[in-house]
Amino acid sequence: MSSLFVPDDVAADPRLAAQFAAHASEAKRRERYAQWQLLFILIVILGPLVAYPLARLVILSVSAPGGFSLHAYAAFFANPETRGVIGTTLGILFASAGLASLLGVALASMLFFRPFPGTRLLTRFLELFVAFPSFLVAFTLIFLYGSQGSVSIGLQRIFHLDAPPLDFLFGIGGVILAEVVFYAPFVVRPTLASYATLDMRLVEAAKSLGANGWRVAFKVVLPLAWPGIAAGTILCFLLTLNEFGILLVLGSAHLITLPIAIYSAATVDLDLATAAAGSVVMLAMSLSLYALYRRVNRRTGGRNGR
CATH class of the missing domain: 1.20.5 (Single alpha-helices involved in coiled-coils or other helix-helix interfaces)
Structure with missing residues (x-):
């Protein structure tokens, strides 16, 4: 040197x-x-x-017997069923992820601002819940709220009904319910992490000036905590977009989403090129959401989702 x-x-x-x-x-x-x-x-x-x-x-x-070809993408987008598949996928995505995000933020707000004796235990359970496979939630709902589930049979016997009253799981209602139950805890953790960084003196000052709870939430808490809430919401959308197990268990034959369509094209139709084209489209959507998640997560200092 x-x-x-x-x-x-x-x-x-x-x-x-x-x-x-x-x-x-x-x-x-x-x-x-x-x-x-x-x-x-x-x-x-x-x-x-x-x-x-x-x-x-x-x-x-992009492969074909003659070399480079976009025929698989043309076949994928030209298929009249593709528009319905994408519409169903986006409809379930926004309904499930939107409700899960609202529920997750509400749970996090309750746990942080209105703690009760079981708060710590419930928080640990929600953190453990994210480790469960998603299809277990689907089967649990079937055992409870399916047409032959314990709750449904119990209601039938209590009210002396001729048929079980609950028969909504195998369709869009059951899929949305299962995804909301499973993915809401994914929003709770980053929201709690964002709340933990709040300067509570600002909240107390707003209350001392006469602001009610809703005004404090929307004028003080939300502007300060929105990066963490946004990161959790985007993560929820990303995971819900890629969900497969719940759809496979609870989705009916008429509820075809993009993951199910790709799976069917590859395993039933044996059309690997079209399945690959659909996978690339879905991968582009997932990477776009992930890039947005990383950008928002950087604004929180990397505390959320790590």
């Missing part, structure tokens, strides 16, 4: 200069080791497990 990069007092003392050079050499060694680690991750892990499958998916969607 040149003496131009060494402080004068260090360069004048051979022992200090040797220590400085040793530290610099160790820093370079750690940097090279980190670069090799990154290269190993890219080649051994991300390459075969992420990059290669995605590349093959894109290549399959």
Whole structure:
């Protein structure tokens, strides 16, 4: 290392200069080791497990016997059923994710601003709930609220009905209910993290000036906490868009969404090119939501969703 990069007092003392050079050499060694680690991750892990499958998916969607072709995309978008599939997908997405977001924010607000003796236990349960597979929620709802579920049979016996009164799960109503129940906790955590950063002196000052609860919520809390709430909401939309298990269990034959259509094209119709084209379209939608989520999450300092 040149003496131009060494402080004068260090360069004048051979022992200090040797220590400085040793530290610099160790820093370079750690940097090279980190670069090799990154290269190993890219080649051994991300390459075969992420990059290669995605590349093959894109290549399959634009391949044809004669070479490059967009026929799969043309067939996907020209299919008269595609518009209905996309409409159904977006309808369920906005209904489920919108209701789940509202419920998640309401739960987080109650847990933070109106705590009760079981608040900590309920919060831990909601954090644990996100680890459950989504199809378990669907089966739980079937066992409870299905036409032969315990609640439905109980109501039938209590009111002496000829048929079970609850028969809505296998369709859009059941799908929306299951997704709201499952994805609302994903909004609770980032919302609570955002509330934890609030300066409660501002809230108390607003109350002391005569503002009621709703005015404090919309004029003080929401403007300060909106990045965390927005991050949780976008995450909820992203996860709901990619939901498959609930749709597979509760979706009827007439409730075809984009994931189900892609699955059917690949496994039933054996039309891999069209399935790949649909997958690329869905991947673009998911990556767009994820990019928006990361942008909003950076405004919260990375506390939400980590």
